Amino acid sequence: MKKRIDISIIVCTRNRKDDLMKLVKSLCVQSRMPDEMIIVDASDNDDTKEFIGERRNHLPFDCTYTHTASGLTRQRNMGIVSSRGRYLFFFDDDVVLENEFIDIVYSSFKTFESDNVAGIMGRIVNIPSLTRSWEWLFKKIFLLSDSGKGRVKLSGLPSIRIDGELSFVESLSGGCTAYKREVFEHFRFDEKLKEYAYLEDVDFSFRVGRKYRLLYQPKARLMHFPSTYLTVDSRKLRKMFIQNHLYLFHKNMPKDFPHFFGYWISVIGAFLYNGIIQRDLKACRGIVEGLLEPLEC
Numbered sequence: 001m002k003k004r005i006d007i008s009i010i011v012c013t014r015n016r017k018d019d020l021m022k023l024v025k026s027l028c029v030q031s032r033m034p035d036e037m038i039i040v041d042a043s044d045n046d047d048t049k050e051f052i053g054e055r056r057n058h059l060p061f062d063c064t065y066t067h068t069a070s071g072l073t074r075q076r077n078m079g080i081v082s083s084r085g086r087y088l089f090f091f092d093d094d095v096v097l098e099n100e101f102i103d104i105v106y107s108s109f110k111t112f113e114s115d116n117v118a119g120i121m122g123r124i125v126n127i128p129s130l131t132r133s134w135e136w137l138f139k140k141i142f143l144l145s146d147s148g149k150g151r152v153k154l155s156g157l158p159s160i161r162i163d164g165e166l167s168f169v170e171s172l173s174g175g176c177t178a179y180k181r182e183v184f185e186h187f188r189f190d191e192k193l194k195e196y197a198y199l200e201d202v203d204f205s206f207r208v209g210r211k212y213r214l215l216y217q218p219k220a221r222l223m224h225f226p227s228t229y230l231t232v233d234s235r236k237l238r239k240m241f242i243q244n245h246l247y248l249f250h251k252n253m254p255k256d257f258p259h260f261f262g263y264w265i266s267v268i269g270a271f272l273y274n275g276i277i278q279r280d281l282k283a284c285r286g287i288v289e290g291l292l293e294p295l296e297c
Contacts (some may be wrong), residue, residue: 005035007106008085009061012040012075013093017047019227020093026222028060032103034089036062040079042070072197073189080184088184092175095124097222104220105178118180118212119205121172122220127162135277142269143262150216154262156249158202161216169216170209174201176222183208190251192295198237198244206252235286238274242267242290250297267291 009027013020020039027034037059041048049065056063068078080088087109089102105120127147139146148159150169158171187208193200205214245266253259267287274283 002084004086005084007032007034007036007087007089007102008083009034009037009089009091010040010076010079010083011037011091011093012042012072012079013048014042014070015044015047016093016227017043017051019225020048021051022096022225023091023093024055024059026095026097026099027102029099030097030102031100032106034061034102035085036064036083038064038079038082039066040075040082041065041067042075043067071191071194073191073193073200076189076200077191080188086181087178088181089178090174090176092224092226094225094227095175095222096225098220101220101222105217108215108217108220109178109180112213112215115168115215116213117215118183119172119208119214120178120220121161121169121214121216122176122222123164123216123218124162124173124176124224125221126223126225138269138273138277141265142272143266144269144273152202152206153266154253154259155266156202156245156253156259156263157199157266161218164218165216166218167216169214170206171202172205172214172216174204175224176220177201177205179208180212183212186211192247193244194240196237196240198241199248200244203248203252233282234274234280235282235289238270238283238286239290239293240286242270242287243293243295246290247295247297 039052052065064082068075101122108120143153143155145157146159147162150161151159152170160173161169189200189204249263271284271287274280
């Protein structure tokens with residue numbers, strides 16, 4: 001049996017050594033240090049492996065490196081199995097933490113222990129707000145993902161909390177979350193969701209939230225510098241979104257008219273948003289392909 005420690009950091013990465021370097025730097029100046037960091041790397045080059053090899057002995061915490069085939073949910077599950085912490089923190093490789101992040105989340109688990117809180121998300125402070133009121137209204141009408149109260153909509157898509165109010169929520173964003181180890185006695189990330197695994201964080205946290213409470217802690221702050229939209233073809237990304245959206249809707253949502261209506265409204269909204277607002281015909285093609293090639297439920 002593995003000797004238990006307090007805090008494990010799990011980082012899944014692929015071909016983003018420069019981003020990972022910034023995250024590791026922010027981990028090294030935390031007011032509350034993690035006890036270990038587990039890097040699960042799916043890169044098709046050795047840059048990340050070499051970087052970790054050079055830095056491992058100079059880090060203020062233990063560091064484990066594992067290479068695997070690509071697939072975010074597989075990588076997350078491998079990190080869970082390899083970890084020893086009572087609390088498991090999951091970070092995207094392209095985030096930078098403020099130096100109180102880990103301490104605030106760790107303390108929040110203690111503070112809200114009697115409230116059955118088993119998952120906590122921090123606040124991403126550099127998400128641009130929807131300044132165009134018509135775009136905000138469009139996403140509300142078509143039940144698309146947006147910023148809001150942390151609820152899961154009838155469509156199965158989330159409203160993500162990014163404001164300054166401490167609150168209980170229904171889903172968490174995967175790039176800046178932490179869970180108690182006991183969660184993983186009952187739940188794992190769904191490996192049917194391949195590669196980038198769009199919506200895997202909503203799926204996992206929404207399922208966890210049916211057994212435990214989830215907390216949004218805005219005092220735990222970080223910045224996110226996503227590069228996926230710059231490196232993944234929009235046709236492929238939209239196809240994956242539609243496939244995963246349908247699969248997770250059937251998996252997690254009630255099978256009644258309001259929810260089915262909400263799902264189809266969101267699909268129509270995604271098509272209109274990408275076609276009319278973004279003027280991205282490749283993305284529209286991906287949406288159609290995703291509908292025609294659904295994942296097996």
